[in-house]
Amino acid sequence: MKIIQLFFGTLYDDGVGNTVQIMDDHLKAAGYETEILNLFIEPSMLKNGFFNEDDIIFYHLSVRMDPLLQFVKCRKVLVFHNITYPELLIGLNLDSLRMDCACGMYELNDTKNQFVEAIAFSEFSRNTLVAHGWEKERIHVLVNTVKQAQLESEPDKETIEKYSDGITNILFTGRVFPNKKQEDIIRSFEYYKRNYNEKSRLFLVGAVKSDQYSFFLRNLVKKCGLEDSVHFLGFLKWSEYLAYYYIANLYLCMSAHEGFCRPLLEAMYLKVPILAVNETAVPDTLGDGGVLVNSREPSVVAGEIDKIIRDKQLSKALIERGFERYKKLSGQSGAQVWIETLKEIVAKTLKTEATYRTPSDTVLWETQEKTLELSERFMAFPEKDIVLYGMGAKGKELIRRVSEETSLVITCVCDKRMEPRTENDAEYYCCTPEEAVSRYPSARFVITVQDKLIAVEIASWLTEKGIATQDIFIYESDVNRIR
Secondary structure, eight states: OEEEEEEOSOSSSSHHHHHHHHHHHHHHHTTOEEEEEESOOOGGGGTTTSSOTTOEEEEEESSOOOTTGGGOOSEEEEEEOOOOOGGGGTTTTOHHHHHHHHHHHHHHHHHHHHOSEEEESSHHHHHHHHHTTOOGGGEEEOOOOOOHHHHTSOOOHHHHHHHOSSOEEEEEESOSOGGGOHHHHHHHHHHHHHHTOSSEEEEEESOOOSSHHHHHHHHHHHHTTOTTTEEEEESOOHHHHHHHHHHOSEEEEOOSOOSSOTHHHHHHHTTOOEEEEOOTTHHHHHTTSSEEESOOOHHHHHHHHHHHHHOHHHHHHHHHHHHHHHHHHHHHTSHHHHHHHHHHHHHHHHTSOOOOOOOOTTTSOOOOOOOOEEOHHHHTOTTSOEEEEOOSHHHHHHHHHHHHHOSOOOOEEEOTTOOSEEOTTSSOEEEOHHHHHHHOTTSEEEEOOOOHHHHHHHHHHHHHTTOOGGGEEEEETTTTEEO
16 A cells, blocks of 8 residues: 655645645654655546555645546545635636636535545634535644744844844745735735834745736835835745744734645744734634734734834733744644544545546547657767656656666666665666765756756756756656657
């Protein structure tokens, strides 16, 4: 039996992706064989034994269901991160995502029949499933966690020195996206700065896309005359990210939808007083560790900001309450709690039969697979070792194709989460990327990751580590080509 975590998104530095990694650690600690698959299921996978009947799929749902999951013949557990309210995406050129979220909410009604058990990360999310027909006792609430060792790492000293200048710093961390309601944060900050404290600034830390919502926010900042006081910092390296908590006088969260809200734990641990709007999963996570406000009116929020920052005793009390709340939640999210809960879920799941639907011929259409195409540049140095970067579904697909369709021999497969070993049924060595570039500095590296932005980041990292540009290649699975 193998436990497969199935999701589609970013594995690293993303809420769902971080949970996938943490869950994989706990499943391994519980003694299970595990695998992480970041993909949409393809029709061919239903025919070629890609999934085994005794496998258990832990399916991470944050937008909508994979339509082919229902045809996979194995037991399934739902890991529910909640789904953004579709109405939050109206009028922002996000119609495709809005429709996906709407479909996801509709499809929740059928999840009770497809999955044996469910995991949620807040009472809010459990209640969402109950509202869609789930029995409460089949839903296990686990407290999502942060890696405390990361929070204890060294923050960027330059950032701390730069902004420890006596100006009040207000912080929010999270991607720039409509559910985070950065516009309400900006409006509340503008009211606070204009009416209470001219010497203040706002830091918005998190990935920023060049989309209509980001354009709207920047126009709002300009309209409010806050170009010098509101800072969109984008995605930061960890030490810089950490530093902004160190210089923050207040953490302000005005999200309209959260399934858990992990940054609240970060702020609690790093002793930043918290003010948050009392909606969705935020009160479940924050508890009495901060101030909850029941209004989005800028004057109301600004008044609360001023009260917390001006009253040093209140600020100190909130910091103490926040840290106590963190300790309570970290106890509930401890490794042993996760391991025991996961074992219970697996035991209950194994007592059931696999639930699946038989696919029709329209699903199992025959696809003519194109023979693997190798570029002239790739074949120019046949004596060089071959190292694959990425052991996801596409990496495994490429291994199979190389074995079946060519006379090439793969020397090594590397992935961030791999432990050094030699595969039992193959002769290639498995290790981390760091070890791979050290062991095979003159090899041909083939990146199997299909996300183009991530593939570019990997290629850049390889060149930084001394791998020659002409030795870096990309596997394009859609056209079955290494170029």
